[in-house]
Amino acid sequence: MTADWPGRRIAATGGLGTYILPGRVTDPSVGLREAVDAEQAGFSRVWISERYDLKELGVLSGAVAALTSRVGIASGLVALPARHPLLLASYGATMQATFGDRLLLGVGGGFTSLLRPQGLPVLGKAAIADYVDILRRLWRGETVSYDGPAGSYPNMKMADLPQVPPPPVVYGAFGGPQAMELVARHFDGVMFMPFLTVEAVADSISRLRKAAERIGRNPASIWTCHTVVTAPDLTEDETLAVVNARAVTYLQMPRYGEALLTRNNWDRAGLDALRRHPVFNGMRTAAADQEFHRAQLIEASRLLPEAWITSAAGIGTPEQCAAKLAEYFEVGVDEICLHGSSPLQNAPVVRAWLQRRRTGTGVR
Numbered sequence: 001m002t003a004d005w006p007g008r009r010i011a012a013t014g015g016l017g018t019y020i021l022p023g024r025v026t027d028p029s030v031g032l033r034e035a036v037d038a039e040q041a042g043f044s045r046v047w048i049s050e051r052y053d054l055k056e057l058g059v060l061s062g063a064v065a066a067l068t069s070r071v072g073i074a075s076g077l078v079a080l081p082a083r084h085p086l087l088l089a090s091y092g093a094t095m096q097a098t099f100g101d102r103l104l105l106g107v108g109g110g111f112t113s114l115l116r117p118q119g120l121p122v123l124g125k126a127a128i129a130d131y132v133d134i135l136r137r138l139w140r141g142e143t144v145s146y147d148g149p150a151g152s153y154p155n156m157k158m159a160d161l162p163q164v165p166p167p168p169v170v171y172g173a174f175g176g177p178q179a180m181e182l183v184a185r186h187f188d189g190v191m192f193m194p195f196l197t198v199e200a201v202a203d204s205i206s207r208l209r210k211a212a213e214r215i216g217r218n219p220a221s222i223w224t225c226h227t228v229v230t231a232p233d234l235t236e237d238e239t240l241a242v243v244n245a246r247a248v249t250y251l252q253m254p255r256y257g258e259a260l261l262t263r264n265n266w267d268r269a270g271l272d273a274l275r276r277h278p279v280f281n282g283m284r285t286a287a288a289d290q291e292f293h294r295a296q297l298i299e300a301s302r303l304l305p306e307a308w309i310t311s312a313a314g315i316g317t318p319e320q321c322a323a324k325l326a327e328y329f330e331v332g333v334d335e336i337c338l339h340g341s342s343p344l345q346n347a348p349v350v351r352a353w354l355q356r357r358r359t360g361t362g363v364r
Contacts, residue, residue: 014357015335016325016350017045017225018343019076020064021055023246024293028054035064038343039071041350045104047076047337052118058091065099072102076191076227076337077172079110080131081121086156089138097162106191107132108172113254113286124149125178129186132169139166170223174259175204184211189223193260194339195247195312200263201226202331226333229340230314232321232349237298242340243313244301245294251304252280252288264312270305277303314338318348322356325349 018038021031031048038046046064050057061073073095078088088105095103109123116122123131127149134153137144143157170189173179175196183190190208192201209219229246231239251257257271277300283291314321325336338346 014353015329015333016043016353017047017072017074017335017337018043018346019047019049019227019337019339020343021048021060022339023249024051024289025054028060031060032063032067034343035068035071037347039068041343041347042354043071043338043343043350044335045072045074045337046343047074047106049076050078050082052082061095061103062098065095065102072104073099074104075106077106077108079115079120080107080128081110081115081123082118085131085134085144085150085153086138086158089135089158092135092167093139093158093162096164096167101164103167105167105169106172107169111253111256111287114290117285117290125182128171129182132186135169136166168223170225173204174263175200175207176259176263177207180204180207181211183208183222184215184217187222189225189334191337192224192226192333193250194227194229195250195260195264195308196226197264197311198327198331199265201328201333204263205332223335224333225335225337226328227337227339228314228325228328229312230321230324230338230346230349231341232314232316232318232345234341234345239315240298240301241294243309243315244304245297246340247304247309247313248274248297248301249287249289249294254286264308266305266308270303270308274300274303313340314349318352321349322352325353326356326361 020034020038021028035046048057048060049055057075057078065073092103092105109128112122130148130150134144134146134150138158141161143155144153145155146153168188170191171183171187172191172193174193192204205224208222212219212222229243231242234242251260251271251274261268261271279300280288285291288297314324328336338349
């Protein structure tokens with residue numbers, strides 16, 4: 001990858017992408033309308049998260065690509081243990097060959113509380129590094145004979161290769177030291193998880209740049225994206241559902257919540273109070289995200305300290321949301337993915353951000 005590879009699709013918005021179909025859904029066809037809305041609003045990229053019910057990535061990304069012409073398409077994120085490397089390599093190659101150079105492959109090792117009940121493992125850092133190396137070898141046309149932490153593949157190969165570049169591969173992370181070392185050595189970029197504060201993201205970018213310099217890699221060759229949950233001009237109840245309840249689904253999850261506390265230097269007492277809420281009693285799984293829709297978590301979400309929400313999300317007028325985005329751009333991210341609100345709801349934020357760029361207000 002060259003240092004400017006993300007610039008292929010960020011000119012329209014100065015680096016704003018958007019999630020479509022965030023969270024749990026009952027009608028995935030809504031995402032197709034959202035993708036069209038995102039392209040019309042000028043977003044550079046749509047991110048699609050995969051779930052193992054009504055949000056299968058291949059179906060959704062193919063449909064989105066067929067209905068749009070310009071907008072980039074990103075997976076946010078593929079849990080590597082859920083996909084055989086040959087199938088994931090085939091997915092990336094087929095998307096690129098069918099729709100042109102539009103795909104960005106976002107991946108992660110997966111979370112125990114989400115994968116283990118499905119009989120799927122969670123990959124450690126060494127396995128993730130090997131898995132990504134296997135993908136790139138397959139895309140180069142090599143025969144892969146491998147037996148290691150990423151699995152056992154005696155004689156794996158793609159018979160036919162696309163005549164377009166393979167997709168960039170980026171890692172979803174909280175931005176800790178080991179993750180930034182992994183990104184510097186093995187990935188084209190990183191997507192930071194939602195609800196990290198500006199200070200946490202700045203620290204992660206600094207770690208990433210130092211890790212790249214240690215191994216002789218140009219830090220500018222590593223693309224960075226942060227996910228910001230936004231609630232532009234929403235009512236109090238809508239904001240609670242879009243922002244606070246979504247934060248609950250992350251914070252309640254074992255290990256995920258602890259990771260956010262560590263990275264943001266938040267007080268443990270706030271997390272303990274949240275997890276003691278009676279709504280979580282008797283859960284069948286360890287993740288509230290698998291038990292409840294966000295509307296069912298609004299009352300529990302009222303326990304979250306206000307400072308946590310305001311420090312890590314964009315709330316208020318479109319101009320106030322754009323001001324929060326500017327804080328993250330100031331510390332060095334290349335792109336921001338707006339999350340939570342729909343592309344149509346976030347269209348005024350795009351306009352407010354473009355206005356800030358035109359006037360140079362708070363824009364590096």
